Amino acid sequence: MRKEGDIYVVHRLLDEQICDSDGRRVGRVDDLELRGDPPRITALLVGEGLYPRRLPRALARLARRITGPERWGANAMRIPFEEVDDLGSTVKLRKKAEDLGLGMGDDPGRWIVGRLPWN
Amino acid sequence: MKTILKIALGIIAAIGGFLDIGDLVFTTQAGALFRYDLLWAVVLGVVGIAIYAEMTGRVAAVSGRPVFDVIRMRLGFGLGLGALIASTIVNLLTVAAELGGIAIVLELLFDAPYDMFVVTAAIALVVIVALLPFGGIERVFGYGGLLMLVVIATVVHQGPEWGDVARGFVPSLSSSTLYLYFVVGVFSAALMPYEAHFYSSGAIEEGWTEKNLKENRLNAFIGYALGGLLSIGLVIASGFLFHPLGVEPSDLGTVALPMQGAFGETGLLLALGGMLFCVSGAAIDSSFAASYNVAQFLGWEWGRYKGPRKAPRFTASWLVFVLLGVAIAQSGINPVEITEYSVVLAVVALPLTYLPVLLIAGDRSFMGEFANGRLATFFGWLYFAVIVVLALAAIPLLLATNGGGG
């Protein structure tokens, strides 16, 4: 699947695993940003904040309770499509996760720090 | 030569690792209640797991996609989340059942309180997983499970009427709801989905590529098939001893009685030892399957080989599943009952986790030349039909038979 032709295969891009330049797994394509006419993919959207909009309306409210509302930069990240290096069985990015603000959930620093009672 | 040895050892480990508490419980009950009449259902389930595992292994090796990656890609987020929740519930019940099973076997061997053994078992598993290399763990428990070969020896020693046994391999349906319940149960116990999910993630952890496809096929069709012989042996051994006496097995310890009858204390110890290894291996497989599935669906970093530092959420979720398993196993519900629920619910959830794999395995744009051929396509879809029928029948039968109580 090539980067240029994939407007026809959005179903292959959506929900795909994203890996950074080191091969670290940093989430899935939870939604896509389309702009323009004819529509072009301008960004990949990643984060739990995007889950409620993927669910049927009845469950969306419950989901929002669990994941929290969409907060850009916190539980919803935007990856400009230019950052995509290659599309194969994963979406490979040009940069490392930290540079794009991704993979925070698996940041070991955050785990130990986050669990200290005074934080 | 070294590769052949490695593959052979892998197959041997697959044989020994085939049984889990679901197989032990359902085969023994099936034999006691219906003698050899359900052997065909065991075979049906064994062929099913072979087909499912081969497909998940092939998809993992060729496309690098484990089962819950496939599920999210093919079912999308909403339906995929439903599959994840169902699968997680089943896996959690399975972990609890296996932990409870370990505790029961330890209780039978050492006569100390069950609750204590549940905690001991969990701690031991965590320590083993933390300290030993992952591939080594699979092999250790797999080889240990080979102690269950004492079941085959028992059957040979008992010398059943082989004509009667052979008739059991011919499929027959009865109007007895209890019989139909056991058809579902025995099939599902053999085809436990967590095993295939664990297998596909394991393939990726081991770095499988197209070169491993032959090994994949051998593991599935020889490893699991021969492992299925142990299930068949349990049905026969139990049927031979328990059916004429009208024994109704409701405890895990009963599974070992035929081996005690044939070979005395030695047979008993071999059986209990084999059961311990099988159920322990299954506890590890099911707990990892649970965390693999969650991590893969959500896109987290995952993998035992990545370690807690690179995959902290995956590691934490594994520990949570073990802890929850301990809690359920200690809640006072008989592990045999937990087993029954986990097995029946597993087949209900199975269509959602089987279909996406079947679709991707047959999709050339994902699999290239390694997509399902005509034979695989035919049997793949045939099994899907079987699975759907059993999945629909499972809960009504569970309710109608009052949980297999008759």
Add this chain to the structure above:
Amino acid sequence: MRGSGDKRLRTGAAALLLTALAVAASGCGDLSNDELNRGVESLSALAAQGQLVASGVARDATKSTYARVMAKTLGGEAEHEAEKLADATPEEGIADQRDAAVAVAGEIAGLLSELQTYPGDERHGALVQKHLEEAQEKADAIVARLSGDA
């Protein structure tokens, strides 16, 4: 996982829920002929399994911890069956059989309890095996009388 207090509360709550369900399930209606039949059949099955365990003890062909734990588990099931039958109200005409069934259940439980106490003693094993066989015959006789009535 916060401490033994929470755990006891949780275990107690689970036990209470299970008891409530069991009481609700068992208290539904009178004890019918079929239900009594089922109960006695399971007693017969328990006795049969008990004999297998006892015979292992009698031949010194088993591990005493295994025999003890099996005897304890089976004995508990026999007692549970006895209580279940005793608590229920029997339908017309089967009250005598119900009482006989409860008596047999008690016998089986008692024998298994003895096996639990002497799981390594061959002489006791042989005696328990023999008496369990007799208890099983009594249970089968009750089943026969129930089928004869029905």
